[in-house]
Each structure stands twice: as C-alpha cells, then as structure tokens.
Amino acid sequence: MKKLKPGCEQKGCFLCKLCLPEWIPAIEANKKTFHYKRGDLIFTEGEEVKGIYFVFSGTVKIHKKWGKEKELILRFAKGGDIIGHRGLGAELHYPISGTALEPTTVCFIDLAFFKTTITVNNDFTIQLLMFYAEELQRSEKKMSNLAHMQVKGRIAYSLLSLKNKFGTMADGSIDILLSRQDLASYAGTTYETVFRILNEFVQDSTIRVTNKNIQVLNEAQLFALTTDQDL
Numbered sequence: 001m002k003k004l005k006p007g008c009e010q011k012g013c014f015l016c017k018l019c020l021p022e023w024i025p026a027i028e029a030n031k032k033t034f035h036y037k038r039g040d041l042i043f044t045e046g047e048e049v050k051g052i053y054f055v056f057s058g059t060v061k062i063h064k065k066w067g068k069e070k071e072l073i074l075r076f077a078k079g080g081d082i083i084g085h086r087g088l089g090a091e092l093h094y095p096i097s098g099t100a101l102e103p104t105t106v107c108f109i110d111l112a113f114f115k116t117t118i119t120v121n122n123d124f125t126i127q128l129l130m131f132y133a134e135e136l137q138r139s140e141k142k143m144s145n146l147a148h149m150q151v152k153g154r155i156a157y158s159l160l161s162l163k164n165k166f167g168t169m170a171d172g173s174i175d176i177l178l179s180r181q182d183l184a185s186y187a188g189t190t191y192e193t194v195f196r197i198l199n200e201f202v203q204d205s206t207i208r209v210t211n212k213n214i215q216v217l218n219e220a221q222l223f224a225l226t227t228d229q230d231l
Contacts, residue, residue, distance in 0.1 A: 018124040036100040049087035051110040058104025156225040173213040
C-alpha cells in the first residue's frame, strides 16, 4: 500500500456525486488516498473497521472465507464504488475482505467523518440505504443460486453478471481480466469445473476465450441456463 497526495477528483464517486457541493471541500480535507498493487489486501476479514473506502480506479474483489481453504467472491467493485461498508454495525469488524485485482487507488474516510457526512447529506444517506437494500437482494439471490442452481447455470450467471457490471471492450470481451480461480470463487465452484464448462461453452460457440479474455457470443443461451434468474 502506498499513500498518495490528496487532490484527486472523482465526480463519478458514490460519495462525491451525492453530497452537497459545499461539502466537497470537507471531503477533500478529510480523505486519505492509497494505492494498492495487484493482490494487495485493502482490508481483511475480522479486522477492526476504522473507516470506509471508495474506489477511485482499478478493480477490487470482495470475498470471504468459505471452508478451510476456499473463498467465495461476493461481488466486484470498480471506480466510483463504495467498499468496506459491510463492516458497519454493532461489532465494527469486517465480515469480508477486499483485494485489489489490478493496480488500484482508493479514497478512505474515517468513521467519525463518515457519520457526519451521513447526518449532513440527505441525498447521500437515502441512496446509501437503497444501495444496502439492493446489495442485500443480490446477496440473497447469490445464496439461493448456490443452493438451487446447477453449476453450469451459476457459471453462466456469473459471466452475464460480469458483463452487466463491467461492460465490454472494443473486441467484445468482458472488460475485466479474471483468473479461472477467481471466476470459480465467484460462481461457487472449483477451478477444474470452470475450466471444463468454459471449454464446453467454447465448443458450442456460446463464448470465445482468448487468454483471460472472455467474449459472450450467445447471451440468450447463457441466460437460458440460469433458469430466468435476474441479474
């Protein structure tokens, strides 16, 4: 982790775009900006919560322990997204971890200033409540998928979710580079299963794979495998 000089501007940031214009100087005065290398932990499951993070640039995976040696990726965050908020509550310990998937810059504000921000900025508070509600729905859907959806459907669902979240590059590939292990952790399965099913998708022309790039060629086919689950 490397601390950077303040002064970055992120008008697409979940915090900045929803706060009162006159509150922005207070954010600039109170935030800290950090840079993480690929693979660096931003916060760790069980660690005491001291503040909230907002992604300025890069990509972060939010994950938790799943068994003794496995992890389950709950979601991914990109520029403008809030992370670390799941640690808020009575115990103030993170129930999840956040890891940079590429060189990533985040803005950090401590809990005291975060609480003041919530008190002063009504629009931000309302949208934060809506965000919590939507994230709870996504988490419940993910748990339901793990319990009831066949693994092929979960992998299809994961690919469609990633495309929906990150969009596509000029060549049509999903705009995030994931290892097969991370894709497996996101779908709640094993590396070997992801490798086999991706090959099946390639053979029936549902997707195209080039190194770590995945291009969806037949979205309708993937969607059919999810048994009409909402993204």
